[in-house]
Amino acid sequence: MKVDAANLDAPQALSLARKTFEIEAAAVLALAERVGDEFVQAVGLMLACPSRVVVMGMGKSGHIGRKIAATLASTGTPALFVHPAEASHGDLGMIQPSDLVLAISNSGESEELVALLPVLSRLGVPLIAITGGLQSTLGRQADVILDSSVAREACPLNLAPTSSTTVQLALGDALAVALLDARGFREEDFARSHPGGALGRKLLTHVRDVMRSGEDVPQVRPDTSFTELMREMSAKGFGASAVVDDKQGVLGIFTDGDLRRLVEKGVDLRSRTAGEVMHADPRTVRADSLAVEAAALMELHRITSVLVLDDAGVLCGALNSNDLMRAKVI
Numbered sequence: 271m272k273v274d275a276a277n278l279d280a281p282q283a284l285s286l287a288r289k290t291f292e293i294e295a296a297a298v299l300a301l302a303e304r305v306g307d308e309f310v311q312a313v314g315l316m317l318a319c320p321s322r323v324v325v326m327g328m329g330k331s332g333h334i335g336r337k338i339a340a341t342l343a344s345t346g347t348p349a350l351f352v353h354p355a356e357a358s359h360g361d362l363g364m365i366q367p368s369d370l371v372l373a374i375s376n377s378g379e380s381e382e383l384v385a386l387l388p389v390l391s392r393l394g395v396p397l398i399a400i401t402g403g404l405q406s407t408l409g410r411q412a413d414v415i416l417d418s419s420v421a422r423e424a425c426p427l428n429l430a431p432t433s434s435t436t437v438q439l440a441l442g443d444a445l446a447v448a449l450l451d452a453r454g455f456r457e458e459d460f461a462r463s464h465p466g467g468a469l470g471r472k473l474l475t476h477v478r479d480v481m482r483s484g485e486d487v488p489q490v491r492p493d494t495s496f497t498e499l500m501r502e503m504s505a506k507g508f509g510a511s512a513v514v515d516d517k518q519g520v521l522g523i524f525t526d527g528d529l530r531r532l533v534e535k536g537v538d539l540r541s542r543t544a545g546e547v548m549h550a551d552p553r554t555v556r557a558d559s560l561a562v563e564a565a566a567l568m569e570l571h572r573i574t575s576v577l578v579l580d581d582a583g584v585l586c587g588a589l590n591s592n593d594l595m596r597a598k599v600i
Contacts, residue, residue, distance in 0.1 A: 290424040290432065297420040297433040298440050304417060305444070312398045312414045313448045316347060319370040319396070323349040326357070327374035328382050330431040331438060335374045338442030345450040354382040362389060370396045372445075376418065376434045378406025387411050400441050402434060416441050477564050478557040480597040481578045481587035482508065489514050489585065492521055492545030499524060499544045508588055510575045513548040518584045520577055522548030527574075554579050557586055561599040564589055 316323055323342055327335035335351050342349035352361055365371065371390055375383055378401040390397060391411065399412035402419035409415050418441055424432035449455075488506035490499050492513055503511045503524075510525040524547055532539060532547060539547065554577045555564045564576055568591060578587035594600045 286426065293422065293424040294433050294436045297437050300421070301418070301437050301440060308414050308416060309444070309448075312416055313445060313452065315370060315396050315398060315414060316372075316445065316449055317452055319368075321348070321366060321368035322370075323347055323372055324365050324369050324395075325349060325351045325372045325374070326354050326383060326386075328354055328380040330435050331374040331376060331380070334435050334438045334442065335372075337439065338372070338374075338446070341443060341446045342449070345446050346453045346455040347446065347449050354380065354386055357386055358382065362386065365390070365393065365395060367393050367395060370398065372398045372400065373408055373412070374400045374418075374438055375406075375408050376402045376431060376438070378403030378408035380408075384408060400438055475561040475597060475599055476557070477555055477559045477561055477578055477589060478587070480561050480593050480599065481557065481589045482506075482593065483587045487585065487588045488512065489518075490544045491515070492543060492548070494544040496539045496542045496544070496547065499547075508575065508590060510588070510590070511544070512552075512577050512585055512588065513544045514585055520552065520554060520579065520585050521545070522550045523552035523575075523577060524548045525573075525575065552577055555589070556581070561589075561594060561597065565591075565594050565600045568594075 323339070325335040325339040325342075326332075332351075332353060339349040339351040350364070352364055357365070373383055378399065384407045387397075387407065397412045398414045398416065399408045400416045400418050401408050401412075402417070403409050404415055404417060404419070418434065418437045420433040420437055422428050423430060423434060424436075486506060486508075488502050488508045488511035490502050490511055490513055492515070494502075494513075499511060503509070503526075510523055512520055513522040513524065514520055522545070524544060528547065528549055553567055553571055553573060555567060557578050557580055567576060568574060575588065575590035577585060578589055580586040591600065
């Protein structure tokens, strides 16, 4: 049906939006009031599962199921989604007797899902149902039922899955949260399953992963002439140079900022050595420190670079804010 956007009834659209929020919020609040022992039983079964939680659902319930499986997997509960229709054509082999099935169906009578129930029963797989049809075929065969019934859909026609899918999603999130708490799941664990995300980078990236090392680390001896010091800084493009002794012990650092300050004071630099112009006792970090700790150190002391030491306290790298930005740590 073609509709002219110019004829859009803006007040009506806003009214329906607000009504949708009200109906779906009420459905979730009603869910909060009735959740009880069945929920605890479901969490217990999932915790006791030695293998994976297999989530299944058709149509919109299937879309919700995919998200629930993804949330479970990323919060410490191994899970995957299996499409009921595909299961009847071979994918059922993905389900093992050691698994647990979380089946989602608003009516509890989804034909493709119901057709699998006898096979799942023969496998001896525990079955948890998220359904609004407590007396449905799915409901009767489930070991635990999580009631996802709603008073009405937010759809003005009371047809399109809206409130019902919101409640399904909320139940799935509640299961994931209860499970991660019971497993003692921490930020570090979350980061390991999200290495490409911001949290993963912050909790998994170490200084050694992003620092400059080897020939890329600008360094000179204390008796190096100022001219040679400038050449080293320019060649390495770091904006600073370490000043080290014969054993690679750090004596100091000289930065672009130090250069500006000396020039402003009118100091004659041509006859100076690196040891005479360096800043002694510079800020350093260990190579095995988290990169975010190096970033915090820079921010605290309002500096843009730090020298990196190994376990023996010897210079092994250098790190600046540009390196951290390229690694998306800051």
